[in-house]
Amino acid sequence: MxxxxxxxxxxxxxxxxxxxxxxxxxxxxxxxxxxxxxxxxxxxxxxxxxxxxxxxxxxxxxAGRDEIAEALGREGYAQLAAQLEPLALIDDARERLHALAHAYVAYGCDHPQTYELIFMAHKARPEHEGPAARRRRGALADVAGASEADAAPACGARLFAATLSALTPASGAPVDGSLLAQSLWATLHGVVMLTCARAGFQHTAPGPLIDATLDAWFGARRVAATLPTVRAPGVAS
Amino acid sequence: MxxxxxxxxxxxxxxxxxxxxxxxxxxxxxxxxxxxxxxxxxxxxxxxxxxxxxxxxxxxxxAGRDEIAEALGREGYAQLAAQLEPLALIDDARERLHALAHAYVAYGCDHPQTYELIFMAHKARPEHEGPAARRRRGALADVAGASEADAAPACGARLFAATLSALTPASGAPVDGSLLAQSLWATLHGVVMLTCARAGFQHTAPGPLIDATLDAWFGARRVAATLPTVRAPGVAS
DNA sequence: GTCTATAGTATGATAGAC
DNA sequence: GTCTATCATACTATAGAC
Missing domain, CATH: 1.10.10.60 (Homeodomain-like)
Structure with missing residues (x-):
C-alpha cells in the first residue's frame, strides 16, 4: 500500500x-x-x-427536509422499540401483554411528537416546493419514497402478534391470532390518537381503558356467554 | 307594520x-x-x-380558512351520523353493534379526507399567518377555538356506549360498559387510521378485523378460559 | 359586492463567491 | 465547507378603487 x-x-x-x-x-x-x-x-x-x-x-x-424528518422517524421508532424490548422477555404471557400494551400507549401519549414522527414522516405537509424539486419528483421520488418509512410501523403488529399467538394456541385455533394482534395494535393506536387529540375521551385515563380491553378479551370471563337481545335505546334521535 | x-x-x-x-x-x-x-x-x-x-x-x-374547514368538518360529521343512524334501530343488539362498527370503519376508509376533516379540523396546519391574525389570537382564539370542533367526535363514543350498554347489563356488571365503548371506538378509529396509512396493515381487509375483534369480545366464546403461561418467543431480538 | 394591488411572512432549494 | 444572495413559490389578510 x-x-x-x-x-x-x-x-x-x-x-x-x-x-x-x-x-x-x-x-x-x-x-x-x-x-x-x-x-x-x-x-x-x-x-x-x-x-x-x-x-x-x-x-x-x-437531501432536504423530508430526509431529515425520515431520519427522526427512524430514531423515534428505535426508541420506542428499545422501550418495549425488555418487556417482551416477561415470562407470563398475559402479564407480558399487559406490560407491552401499557408501555406502548404510555410512550405514544408521553411523546406525541415522536409518535407523530414515527407514523407520519411522509404525507404530513403541504408542498412548498420549488420547480427543480418538482422536476426530480416526476422521475424518482414517487416510487422510492415511502417504502422505507412504512417498514418501521409494521413491526408494531409483528411484536403484538408474537405475544398474542402465545396466548391463543391452546384453544384449538378458534381465533386468528394475527387478526387479534392487528386489532390490538389498532386499539392501542386509536387510544393514543384519541387521547392526544382529547377528542371526546372526556376523562378516562388510557390505563384503565387498556386493562378493560384486555380483560374483555382474555381476562375475567365473568361476562355472560349468552347475549341478551335488547331493543336499541334510540341513540341517534 | x-x-x-x-x-x-x-x-x-x-x-x-x-x-x-x-x-x-x-x-x-x-x-x-x-x-x-x-x-x-x-x-x-x-x-x-x-x-x-x-x-x-x-x-x-x-372569517378565514379555519372557519371554512370547521364548517366542512361539521358537514362531514353530519354525513357520518346520518349513515349510522338507521343502523342504530336494528333490534338485535349484537347485530346492531356489528352493523354500526362496520359502517363506521367503512365510512372512514371510503372517505379518508372527510374523516380527517371530522377529527383534525383544528391543529392540522403550519401557521402562515399575518401579523394582524397573530395580534387577534393572543386575546381571543386560544380560549374559544377548540370547544365546538371537539364536541362532534365525542358523539362517537356516546353512540357505541348506548349500544354496548345494551349488551352488558345481564352479566352483573363485571365490565364497565363505558370503558368498553371507548375501547371499541378507539379500535375502530385505529383501524381507519392504519388502513388509510397502509402502515403495515399489510393485506388484511378491515372487515374481518372488526369481526374478529367483536367475536373476541362477545362472540363465539370457544377460547379457553384459562390461559396458558408460555415463554416469550423472543420478538425483539 | 367584487376586484386589484399589496403588505407581510413563510417556504424549499440553488448558484456562485470566498 | 460555508455563506450570501436570490429564485420561485406559497400563504393569510387587508386597504381602497370601482
Missing part, C-alpha cells in the same frame, strides 16, 4: 467522522424543533438558525 | 338567502379541494380560483 492510498483512506475516515458529527448536530436541532413545535413546523431555515448555519449548508448533509 | 319595516325585512331575507348561496358555493369548492388534495392543501387562494373569485371576497362570507 503506497503512502498516497493510506493518506487517502485516513482522509476519508476523518471526513466521514466529521460529516457524521454534523449530521448529528442537525438532527439534534431538528429534534428539538419537532418536540417544541410539532412536525409541521420543521423547516430548513429553523434548523439552520438553531445551529448557526445558513440554510444552504444543510443540503450538504441531507 | 309599516312599509319600511316590511321592505327592510324582505331585503334582509334576500340578502340572507344570497349570502347563504355564496357560502354554499365556497364550501362546495373547498370540499372538492379537500377531497382531491387533502385538508392540508386547502387554501383561500385555491378556493377563490376554483369559483372564479378573488381571495379577498371570501372574507365577506367566512
Amino acid at each position: 503506497g503512502i498516497v492510498e493510506r493518506k487517502d483512506r485516513e482522509l476519508h475516515t476523518k471526513h466521514a467522522a466529521r460529516a457524521h458529527g454534523q449530521r448529528e448536530r442537525i438532527l439534534d436541532a431538528a429534534r428539538r424543533i419537532v418536540m417544541r413545535e410539532g412536525l409541521a413546523a420543521l423547516s430548513m431555515r429553523k434548523i439552520a438558525d438553531a445551529i448557526g448555519y445558513s440554510p444552504a449548508s444543510l443540503y450538504l448533509y441531507f | 309599516g312599509i319600511v319595516e316590511r321592505k327592510d325585512r324582505e331585503l334582509h331575507t334576500k340578502h340572507a338567502a344570497r349570502a347563504h348561496g355564496q357560502r354554499e358555493r365556497i364550501l362546495d369548492a373547498a370540499r372538492r379541494i379537500v377531497m382531491r388534495e387533502g385538508l392540508a392543501a386547502l387554501s383561500m387562494r385555491k378556493i377563490a380560483d376554483a369559483i372564479g373569485y378573488s381571495p379577498a371576497s371570501l372574507y365577506l362570507y367566512f
